[in-house]
Amino acid sequence: MKGLFVDGAAGLLLREEREPAPQPGQLRIRATCSLVSGGTELHYIKQWTTANQRSVIGYCSSGVVDAVGEGVREFAVGDRVIAMGWGYARHAEVICVPYRYCVKIPDSLPFERAVFANLAATSLHAVHRALMDERDRVLVIGAGLVGQLVAQIARSRLESVLVADTDPRRCSAAESAGCIGVPLADATGLYDAVREAADGKGVSKIFLCMVGKASETVSDALRLVNAFHDPLVRPALVAAGRFDASLAFSVDMGNSDIRYAARCGTGYRDDDYAHGRAERTPPPGEGRVDDNLRECVAMITDGRIRPELIHDLQLPFSQSADAYGPFESKSAPLGVTFSYPGGASL
Numbered sequence: 511m512k513g514l515f516v517d518g519a520a521g522l523l524l525r526e527e528r529e530p531a532p533q534p535g536q537l538r539i540r541a542t543c544s545l546v547s548g549g550t551e552l553h554y555i556k557q558w559t560t561a562n563q564r565s566v567i568g569y570c571s572s573g574v575v576d577a578v579g580e581g582v583r584e585f586a587v588g589d590r591v592i593a594m595g596w597g598y599a600r601h602a603e604v605i606c607v608p609y610r611y612c613v614k615i616p617d618s619l620p621f622e623r624a625v626f627a628n629l630a631a632t633s634l635h636a637v638h639r640a641l642m643d644e645r646d647r648v649l650v651i652g653a654g655l656v657g658q659l660v661a662q663i664a665r666s667r668l669e670s671v672l673v674a675d676t677d678p679r680r681c682s683a684a685e686s687a688g689c690i691g692v693p694l695a696d697a698t699g700l701y702d703a704v705r706e707a708a709d710g711k712g713v714s715k716i717f718l719c720m721v722g723k724a725s726e727t728v729s730d731a732l733r734l735v736n737a738f739h740d741p742l743v744r745p746a747l748v749a750a751g752r753f754d755a756s757l758a759f760s761v762d763m764g765n766s767d768i769r770y771a772a773r774c775g776t777g778y779r780d781d782d783y784a785h786g787r788a789e790r791t792p793p794p795g796e797g798r799v800d801d802n803l804r805e806c807v808a809m810i811t812d813g814r815i816r817p818e819l820i821h822d823l824q825l826p827f828s829q830s831a832d833a834y835g836p837f838e839s840k841s842a843p844l845g846v847t848f849s850y851p852g853g854a855s856l
Contacts, residue, residue, distance in 0.1 A: 513602030514830050516555055518562040522831040530606045532579035535785030537609050539593055542621040543824075544601050545570040546846040547629060548837040549654060549721055553752060555834060568601035570594055570628035572621040573850070581786060582609045590615050594628040594774065594803060595784065601830055603850050608784035610777060613803040619811050622824060622847055626659070626817035628774075630806035631799065633659035636750040636771035638796045640715045642667065645743050649673075649704060649713040649734065650689075651727060652720030653680035655844050656750055658820045660717050662687045666814040672707055674700060683844065686819045701730040705737070712737030716747050724753040732757075736764045775799040821845040 517523050532538040551567055558565055575589040585591070593599040595611040615624040633656055642648070648668060650661045653675035665671045665688050673684035674692035681691030692707045694700060704713065712734045720727065728747070735745030746767035776792035777783035778799040783790045792798050797805070809815040822843040825833055827850045836843055 511603040512827070513600060514567055516558045516563070516565050516567055518564050519559055521559055522555065522567070522834065524828070524831055529604045532577050532606045533785075534580040535582060535608055535787065536579040536606045537575050537582065537585055537591070537593070537612055538577035538579075538604065538606050539571065539573045539591060539612070540576050540604055540852070541571050541573040541602065541850045543572045543625045543850070544568055544599070544848045545625045545628060546833065546848070547655065548834070548842065548846065549656075549752065552834055552837050566597060566600040566602070569596040569599050570625055571599040571601075571605055571607075572615070572625040573605075579606075579609075585609055585612065585614070590617065590621070592624050592627050592803065592807065594631065594799070596779070599628070601827070601848060603827070603852075608781070608786075610784045610786060610800045611803075613800060613807055615807055616811060619807070622821070622849075623810055623817045624807060625847060626815070626821070626845065627803055627806035627810055629655060630659045630663070630809070630815055631774035631802040632656060632771075633663055633750070634802050634806055635773065635775050635796065636660055636717060636748055637663050637667075639769050639771040640717070640746055640748045641744075641795055642715055643743075644668065645740060646714045647672075647708065647711070647738070648715045648717070649692075649731075650684075650717045650719055651675075651700070651731065652718065652751055653677065653684055654719060654842075655820060657717065657719035658683060658687070658844060659815065660719060660750065661689050662815050663809070664717075665689050666809065670708075672704060672713065674704060677841065679841070680844070683819050687816055697724075697727050700727060701733055704734055712739070714738045714740065714743045714745050718747060718749040718753070719751045721752050722754070724755040725757070728755040728757055732763055732766060735766055736762075773799075775802040817845065821847065823847075824849055827851065
C-alpha cells in the first residue's frame with residue numbers, strides 16, 4: 511500500500527509501506543476517497559519541512575471496512591464508513607482508525623460527498639459553540655472550506671446568513687447555498703460592507719474562519735455585533751480559524767462573548783474515548799465527535815449540507831504529492847479530494 515508523508519525538508523512524497531493491522535477498538539478501512547483540509551494541512555507541511563520533521567498527513571477519509579479490531583461491535587467487514595482523526599484517517603490506501611471516529615454511511619450516499627462530513631463536524635461544533643437561536647443574524651468571515659460549511663449549517667437553521675470574503679468566487683459559492691455574499695475589495699471595508707448587506711443593522715453572531723493577521727477584522731466584528739441592538743440576544747464571536755489578533759478590552763465591547771471552537775466535538779484527540787475505553791459527557795448544547803459526525807452525514811444525505819457546491823477538484827491519489835501548491839494562490843480551491851485505486855465505486 512501507499513501513503514502520503516511529509517519527508518522533512520524534502521517535502522511531500524508517496525511511500526510504500528506495510529498494511530497496518532487494527533488494534534483493539536479500531537477499524538481497518540480500504541480508502542475510496544480522502545478530503546484535503548487545505549489550511550490545516552498546509553500549515554503543518556510548512557512547519558515540518560522547515561523543521562526537517564517527518565510525519566503522515568491528512569485526517570478525513572471514507573471507504574470500506576475490511577477488518578475489525580477486538581472489542582468493536584458496532585461495525586462489520588463490508589460497512590461503508592467515513593473516518594476522521596489526525597494521525598489515523600490519513601491520506602493512505604489503507605488506514606486503521608478508532609471506531610468512535612467512524613460513522614456508517616447509507617448505500618445511497620457517494621463516498622466523495624460523505625467525506626465532507628468530517629470537516630462539517632468541525633463546523634457543526636463551531637455552530638454549537640455559538641449557542642444560536644431563531645433571533646440571530648449570522649456573519650461568517652472567511653469563506654474557505656470550514657467557513658462554507660459553517661455557513662451552510664447555519665443557513666439550515668436561520669433565514670439570514672451573510673458570508674464575507676475577498677474572493678468573489680467563494681461568495682458566489684455561499685450564495686448558491688442560500689446565503690448572502692459580501693464580497694470585499696480588502697479586509698478594511700468589512701464593517702461598511704456588512705452594514706450595507708444587513709440593511710443598516712449589525713449581526714449578532716460572527717464566525718471568524720480566516721487566517722493571517724486579523725486585528726482590524728476582529729475589531730470590526732465587535733463593532734458589528736454591538737450594532738445589532740437586540741437586548742434579548744447575546745452577541746458573540748466564535749473563532750474557528752488560525753489567525754493572529756490583538757484586542758483592546760473595554761466597556762465599549764458590551765456584553766459580547768468571545769469563544770474558540772477547536773476540533774469537532776467532545777472526545778476528539780482523546781484516545782480512551784475514541785477506542786471505547788472511556789465515556790465522555792459533552793457540555794450542554796454540544797455533542798461528542800461521533801454524534802457530530804453522524805449528524806453531518808444525515809445533513810449531507812438530506813441536502814441541508816451540499817458538498818457539491820464546494821467540491822472543486824478530485825485527483826487520483828498518485829498525484830497527491832503535487833496537489834498542495836494551488837492552496838497558496840489567491841484563487842485557492844475549496845474542496846479537493848483524492849480517489850484511490852481499487853476503492854469501491856463512488
